[in-house]
Amino acid sequence: MDIVQHITAHTERLRLGIPYASAKQLRDLKIAGLKFFFLLPDFVRIVQQYIPIAVKQEELIEDIVNGRLQQYQQAIERSNKEVDVYADDYEELEQLELFVLNAFEYATSADEANAVIGLLLEIIDTLDYYENFSDNPLYWNKLLEEELVFQNELLKQLKANKDLQTDSYRIRYQDVPLDSC
Incomplete structure (x- = not known):
């Protein structure tokens, strides 16, 4: 599969x-996308190392639900400065650290639509990273192809105005060896 061509077309579908x-x-x-990144073995450590703020999954999700994102945004701003x-x-x-930090920034962004697009693309980039640096690239390539299909299904659900399952990514990737790279 020509992954670059597929990802370019997929990015356009997300933007539309x-x-x-x-x-x-x-x-x-x-x-849902954030829960994927919480599955990465060093997600919390990386965030807390580069953006000095306490990160607890349930608390962060509750803050996203309630729109209490300012403390995270301010911590990111201070860290960037x-x-x-x-x-x-x-x-x-390192590349994986960048994906984690970008995902955290997208998850705590107030610009919902662009944040979701960025978060979904970070999932693709993370899987592509695993494909490029693992001992089993065919396994990761298959996951990457399946992820593109999965995200397209999510787009169909959005268009049909269906409710989305916030555990979809956690369930989907809970048995994937994300600590193997």
Whole structure:
């Protein structure tokens, strides 16, 4: 599969489909995507290391549901201001760390539609990363292909104005060896 071509077309489908979702659908999709990232072995450690803020899954989800995102957004802003890429001791982040930090920022963003698009694309990027750096790229390629299909199904559910399951990603990936790379 030409993954670049498929992802480019998929990104366009997301950009066209997500803005028509209801506020509840966007919130539920944001929570579902965030639950994928909580499955990564170092999600909480990475967030707390680079964005000094306590992160607990249930508390964060409750804050997303209730729109209490300002504390997270402020912590991200402070963290971004403190980064000096020209400093002698600057260390570039590893790719997986970037995916985690981007996902956290998307999950706590007030710009719901763009945040959901970004979060869904971060899931794809994360699976692509695993494919590129694992000992079993065919396994990850299959998951990546299935993820594109799954996200397209989510878009169909949005268009049909159906409720989304916030545990869909947790259930979908709970048995996937995300600590194997």
